[in-house]
Amino acid sequence: MKFTHTATVAAPRAKVWAQVMDVPAAARCVPGVASVRASGNGKYQGTLAVQVGPVRLVLDGDLAITARDETAGTASLRAEAKDSRVGGAIHATMNLALAEKGGETELRIDSDLAVMGRLGEFGQPVIKRKADQLMRDFAECLARQASAR
C-alpha cells in the first residue's frame, strides 16, 4: 500500500529537519505510539497501539533511519513491527523530503506499507484507510510541532 502525504510547515527547512530527525519526539506524533527509545546505530525501538474496528493491536518493533541527506533534505526510514497475539505484522518504508518555499517548508512523506499475516485478512481496504489516516495525522502533527517551536 503506497501513500503520499504532504504538509506545509511555517518554519525554515533547517528547523523542520532537526525536528523530524529527533525520532523519539517525532514518533510521538503517531497516534498510539507508547514509547520510542534509541537503541543505537540510528535505530529505535518502540510500541504502537492501534485499533482497527474490534481488533486491538499492540505492535512492537524497530525503526531505523536507513538514509539521510541533510543537504538535499531527504531521509528514509524503515519500520518493522509485530503483534504476537494476533499474528500480524506491519512493515513500512517512509521517504521524507523537505523543500523550502519562501520561509515555509513543504514536508512530503511517501510511504509504502505492508500488512501481513492474519491481520491482513481483516479487510485490506479498511486497513489501508486506517493507515492513510495515521500517516496523515503524523504529517500534520509534525507540521504543527515544527511550526510551534
Added chain:
Amino acid sequence: MPGAPGFRPVTNVADRTASVLGDPEYRVEGRDKVTGAARYAADVAMPGMLHVAFVASPYAHARIVAIDVSDARALPGVRAVITGEDTKPARLGRRLQDWPVLCWDRVLFIGDRVAAIAADSAAIAEDAARRVRVEYEELPAVLDADAARGPQAPVLHPDASSYRYFGGDRPSIPHPNLQAYAVHRHGDVDAGFRAAHRVYSHTFTVPRTHQAYIEPRAALVWLDGEVLHVVTTNKAPFALRQQMAASLGIAEANIVVDAGHIGGDFGGKGLSLDEFALAYLARASGRPVRSVTRYADDMQATNTRHAATIALTTAVDADGRILAHTSRVVFDGGAYAAGKPVATLLPGDAMLTLAGYRVPAASVEAMSVYTNQVPAGHSRAPGQPQNAFAAESHIDLVARSLGIDPLVMRERNVVRPGDIDITGAPWHGTDGAEVLARLRTAAHYAEARTTPHSLGAPAIGSGVALGVRHVGRGRASMVLRLSRGRVELRTGVADQGGGAYTLFQRIVATELGIPLGRVTVTRGATDAVPNDPGVGGSRVTPVQGGAALDAARKLRVRLAELGRALADAGDLEVIGEASQETHDASMYAYALRVLVDVETGSTKVEHATLVADVGTVINPVALRGQLEGGFVFGLGQALMEELRLEDGRVTNPSFADYKIPTIADVPPLQVELITGDPGPGPFGAKSVGELANPAVGAAVANAVQDAVGVRVWSLPITAEKIWAELTRPDEVREVAGSAED
C-alpha cells in the same frame, strides 16, 4: 430473473439424446452422497492423529536469515516441528519439481512455507506456528511478467537445471525466468499478410482466478512400518505416488495413495502440497498427521489459473476470410511451475490462439513466466479461457469492423473436417458448420438480432462465441472380476464428481447385456488396482471408459471361448486396457442475450443457448450437468471472478469477497446436443467436462458491445469496466477501439 410464472425447469435439453441404455441414470455413489455417508479426505480420522499448521512467508521475495522454533517446540501439545533444513533439498511438483516442500534459503511468494508443526489440536498447531520466529532479508520482488523477462530482473530459480523433470529432457528456455517457451509456425505467414485486405491487432488480458472448489485441500498421512499411507484430495493418486516417491526418496511400492471422493477439482487438485511435508511430520512424530487447509490459505497459496496477456494479429481478405495469424501469449506462472503436468510446462492449450477456425498460416509464440506471485497451475480447460476470450473477442471485432455479422463471420471461417487449423494439422473432429447452423436455429438468431430496444429499459445485446476442446487421450487399465454371476469393476479412478463410476457401470452392463444392478464398481488405493493416469485432460470417458469397455469385451470373449453364460461361468478376472491417442476434438458454441443497465454498467445474462457436439451420450444426467456446470463456471469467470493481488498478496481470499455465481445468478440455459458424429470413446462417446466453460467470457463481451457499443478488453467483465467505457470521453474511446493497423 425473467421467466414464465410458475415452476419451469430453467434448462431444456432437446430430446435428441441417444443413451446407450434406455434405463434412467442413477448415480452409483448417489446414495452415499445424499446421506452424508460418502467419505472425503477431511472426514478420515485415525486414533492418535495430530493436526498440522504451516508457517508461511509474509514476503513475496526474501532470503531466510534464521528460523527459531524453540518457543513453538516448547508449547505443550506440540509433537513435531520441522523446517526447510529438515526437508531440503526436497521439492514437489507434477512435471517439474521446482517447489520446495519447505523453503530453506529463499521464499518466492506470499504463502511459501518455511516450517510445519504437528500438534494435538489444530488450535495448538496454529498457536505454535505464531511462535516461530523467522528472520528474513527482503529481496526485490518481481511481480510483473514483463519485468521478469528484463535484463535486470533477479533470477528467481538460479538452480533450475538441478530440478527433477519427469519424462525426458525439459524443453529449453530463452530466459532464466521463463518456466516454458514454445513457438509454432505453419504456412506462409508473410504471404498471408501481403495478400491481406485488412490486418487487425488486439490485445486482451485475463486475471488469475481460483478453481473455487467447495472442499478445501486436505490430507492424512501415516507410516505403517516402512509403508507411507496417504489419504488425499488429489485426483491423480498414481501420479502423486510417483511425485512423492521421487521427492522423498521412497520406493513407490512403499507408498499407498488413497483418493476417495473429492469435493471439486476443476484442475486444481492435481497438485498436492501438504502431503509432502506431512510425510516428514509423520516420521518425526511417529503419529498419523492430518491437515485441512484454511480456505483463505487455499486461495493465497496453492495454484491458480494463469493470468495472461494475449496479443493477436490476423490478416483477412475483403470477405473476412482468415489468411494468416500471429499471436503472442504471456502467462504469469507465479513462483513455481509445479502445478503444470504437461511436457511443455505451459497451460495445456496455450498455443490455441485462434481455435476452431481455418488458419492457413500462423505463427504462435507462448510462454509462462516465473514471478513472485501465487503459483499458477492447471484449471478447468487450462489455457483456454484466456485464449478463447481473446480469440472470440478478436473475431467479433474484425467482423464488426468489416461490417459482417459476427455469426456470418464465424460461418465463413469455421473449421470443417480436413481444414488446416491453428495447430497446422488437418482438423479432425466436429463439423463446425453444423454447430453454427444449429446455433443459428436454436437461438432464433435472426429474430434476436432485430429485437427493438425500448426507451429507458436496459440495453439488450446478443453475442456469440465458439470453443473447441480435444477429446481426452492417454492410457488406462482396470480389472473386471466375475464371481457368482456378478461382475465387479475395480478402478483407481478417483471420484471428483464427473460420474465416472456410473459411466463404467453403464458401459460394462451395456457391453455384457446385463442389468445395471449386476455390475458393481469399486475404487481401490494405489496398492489395490492397476496404474491409472487420474482424472483430467478430458480423459475419463474416452480413456478410462475405454478401459472399462475393453474389460467387458474381454470378459465377453472369454465367456464365448468357455461356452459359458455369465451366471454359470465361475470366477473369472480380466484386465481391460485402453490407449486413446486419436487427435479428435469437439466444438461448442454459445449465443447469449444480455441486459446492460446503461447507468451502472451492470450486466445480466438473460438467456443462453449452448450447442455442443458430444458424440454418443452414455450418462445423460451427468453429461448435462457437466455442460450446465461448465457454463456457470465460465459465467463466473466472465462476470466476476478475479483474485485481486496487491504486492503479491491476495486481497480477496474468501468467498465473502471472491464471488462465484449463486443459484440466484444463473440465467435460463438451453442446451442443444449434437450426438450424431461419433467420437473415439466407448460407443462413439466424446469428452464434455472441459467443453463448455472457456467461451463464455467472449460471448458476454460480444453481447455487451452489441448492447451498448463498448468493448471490454479484459476479464472479468464487471459493471464498473462497462461503466468506465460508457462514460469515457468519445475521442479517447475511439483510440482504444481502433486497435487495428
Added chain:
Amino acid sequence: MSFDYHAPRSVGEALALLERYGEDAHVMAGGTATVLLMRQGLLRPGHVVGLRAIDELRGISRTGSGGLRIGATVTHREVERSAEARAYSSALIEAFASVATVRIRNQATVAGNLAHADPAQDPPPMLAAFGATVNVRSPRGGRALPVSELAVDHFTTSLAHDEVITEIVLPPLEAGSRGTYLKFLPKTADDYATVSVAATLRLADDGTIAETRIVLGAVGPTPIRARRVEEALRGRTARAVAEAAALVREEVDPIDDARGSVSYKREMARVWTGRALARLLR
C-alpha cells in the same frame, strides 16, 4: 479462541460480568461476527458474555404510540417474519431480508449487527432513515442514542466496552410517510452491496416533498446521511430529483475495494439515490 463463556439470565447480571472482566470481556449475541473474528485470531477475549438466555432482550412489539420495539437479540429472520414489523413498514422487512443469506439471518441479531458496525450492512441505514434509537445500558445506568450516532468508523461504535444494547425503538411513522431500501449488487445475489440506499419520504398536501431522509450504506466508514440531498428536495417535486441526487457524490466517502473504485461508488451513490427517490415518488 480460548475463553470462559458466561450465560447471564438478566441484563443486570450481564452488566456485572462486563464490569468484573473489563476490557477482557466481549459481548456475544448471535455470534456470527464474533465467532468469525475469534476464529481468525483477531479477537481474543478472555470472557464472552452471551446474551441469548436473557428474556428481556427478546421480542418485537408495537409501541403504544404506533412505533416499533425490537429486542436486542431478535434475529434478522424474526424481523423478516414479524407481522408487527411488516405492519410498521415493508421497507424495514426489505432491509432485513437483504442481509446475506437465510442461514445468517437465522443466527445474526439486530443488536449484534448494529454493534458490529460494518458499514456495508443493510439494516443500519434503514433504521437510521426511520429515525430509530437504541437503548443502551451499562453499570452506570441507561441512555438512548440515535442509530445514526452509533457507528463512528469502520467496525467501530460509540459504545463503551461495558455497554449493552437492550432494544431498538422505531418512532411512529408520520402519516403518509413511506420508505424504501435498494441495494446495488452487480456481481452476485449474496454479495455485500456496492452501494445501498435507505430512504423515507413524505409528501405535503400540495404534492411537494415535505420531508425525506436518505441514508446510504457501503459508501463510507459508517452509514452516510445525505443531508444536502434532503435539503435540496424540501418543498420540491420529482423534477428536482436528478439534480438533488447529484449532490450525494460529495457526501459519501467510499473506499477502493473489490466492489468498486471510489469514483465508481460515488457515481453509483448518485444513480441509486435517484432510483430510491423515484421509487418513493412513483
Added chain:
Amino acid sequence: MTTHRVAFTLNGAARAIDVPADRLLIDALRDELGATGTKLGCGIGVCGACSVLVDGELLSACLLPAIFVDGHAVTTVEGLAADGELTATQDAFIRDGGFQCGICTPGQLVAATALLVEHPRPSPDEIRTWMMGNLCRCTGYYGIERAIGRAAGMT
C-alpha cells in the same frame, strides 16, 4: 476456558457432550460425534456446506458455538433418511443431477428440506432466494432446481 455440558438431540437421538466454550458445532459433530456428513467448506458462513437445522431453523455449523444447541434438536444430512428410506428430495437429487462432486450436497439437502417446509410448492424465486446461500461449483444449480421441483411434486 470453561467447559459446558451440551445436551441435545442429534437426528432424533439424545446426546450429551462436554465441550470447551470455544467448540463450534461443526467440530463437535465431525470430531466428537463422528457425524462427518456435515462438511467444512469456506469456514466463514458463506458457502453453506455445513448447513444444519436447529429446531428446524437453517444455520451454519461453522459459525455456531456448540453450546448454543444445548436443549435443542439438531438435524444433519444423516438425519434426513432416518428410517433408511431416502426422502423425495434425496432421491430427486440423484435422479436430476442435483450434485456432482457431492461436497455441497449435505448442505444443499438440509437447506432444501427447510425450504420445502416453509414453502411446500416453492416458486422459482422462492427457490432462488432460499437456496442462494448454498454454493455449488459443479452443477451450475440447474440440477438442484430440477430436483427441488421434482421433490415438491411440481414436475
